[in-house]
Amino acid sequence: SKGIPRSHPRYWSLVLREQLVEAWRHGIVVPEGLIAHGRGECFDYLIGEETQWFAREAVRAAAAALLLAQHPVVSVNGNAAALAAEGLVRLAELLDAPLEVNLFYRTEERARRIEKLLRSLGARRVLGVEDATARIPGLPHPRGKVSPEGILRADVVLVALEDGDRTEALRRMGKTVIAIDLNPLSRTARMASITIVDNIVRAVPLLVETVRELKTRPRGELEEILRNYDNDRVLAGALRFISERLERLAREGVAMDPLAA
Numbered sequence: 001s002k003g004i005p006r007s008h009p010r011y012w013s014l015v016l017r018e019q020l021v022e023a024w025r026h027g028i029v030v031p032e033g034l035i036a037h038g039r040g041e042c043f044d045y046l047i048g049e050e051t052q053w054f055a056r057e058a059v060r061a062a063a064a065a066l067l068l069a070q071h072p073v074v075s076v077n078g079n080a081a082a083l084a085a086e087g088l089v090r091l092a093e094l095l096d097a098p099l100e101v102n103l104f105y106r107t108e109e110r111a112r113r114i115e116k117l118l119r120s121l122g123a124r125r126v127l128g129v130e131d132a133t134a135r136i137p138g139l140p141h142p143r144g145k146v147s148p149e150g151i152l153r154a155d156v157v158l159v160a161l162e163d164g165d166r167t168e169a170l171r172r173m174g175k176t177v178i179a180i181d182l183n184p185l186s187r188t189a190r191m192a193s194i195t196i197v198d199n200i201v202r203a204v205p206l207l208v209e210t211v212r213e214l215k216t217r218p219r220g221e222l223e224e225i226l227r228n229y230d231n232d233r234v235l236a237g238a239l240r241f242i243s244e245r246l247e248r249l250a251r252e253g254v255a256m257d258p259l260a261a
């Protein structure tokens with residue numbers, strides 16, 4: 001990326017920031033989205049900036065749920081579009097599912113820009129732009145605007161960097177909600193049916209790969225994966241991982257000597 005030396009120890013983190021700022025310049029991301037990303041970065045630091053077992057387990061269950069769904073929908077907001085648009089388009093394609101632009105700070109202009117980006121990457125069905133005529137019960141306008149063909153009638157919805165209230169409202173409607181959220185303590189993470197505690201830039205490609213792998217398996221096997229999945233265990237696993245990692249680092253010492261080695 002321009003201006004960021006590859007040798008910088010936080011190279012990838014800086015690249016993602018630049019990608020988000022660029023998306024903000026293009027009217028895809030709102031300033032609040034930049035702040036939300038910062039909150040995520042903090043948790044990424046804590047999990048070691050790598051996909052851990054709890055995320056792998058959740059991704060497997062998510063893939064199974066999406067493949068078993070009657071009406072799966074891939075929800076896309078500004079940050080998701082900025083960081084993972086290509087993967088989300090591939091995922092929708094594999095599932096033969098629509099993408100739905102679903103914005104917390106909704107403007108029609110931004111919805112259209114995101115649709116355009118998704119279409120430029122090959123998306124066929126993009127809902128929630130011209131057709132967001134339905135409402136999620138319990139959410140204020142325009143926060144609750146959804147497509148009657150998409151999120152309103154979906155049985156399984158994939159969301160990323162979602163708001164806790166909206167996740168709760170979707171669960172109240174009886175939907176299976178799969179959330180990608182780096183913070184295992186957010187209301188979204190705790191309200192979702194399946195929580196992938198990982199960075200969206202790693203989680204989406206892994207989900208695409210896993211859907212591809214499980215696509216040919218018999219339904220019984222996918223149902224088995226879902227039956228054996230326990231989101232509480234996965235969330236507890238994420239918390240324990242962080243806590244044990246911090247304990248170990250504290251024990252071993254984290255101070256660095258710039259003159260050593």
Ligand code: ATP
Pocket residue numbers: 036037038039040041043083160161162163164165180181182183185186187188189198199200201
């Ligand atoms: P909630 O409303 O669910 O309680 P919150 O209010 O704490 O969450 P929001 O700003 O509403 O936080 O949502 C943003 C969420 O997205 C945060 O939980 C943050 O950890 C997560 N997040 C930010 N960046 C990423 C990323 N790149 N990948 C995955 N998750 C991210």
Ligand code: MG
Pocket residue numbers: 162163164
């Ligand atoms: Mg919130």
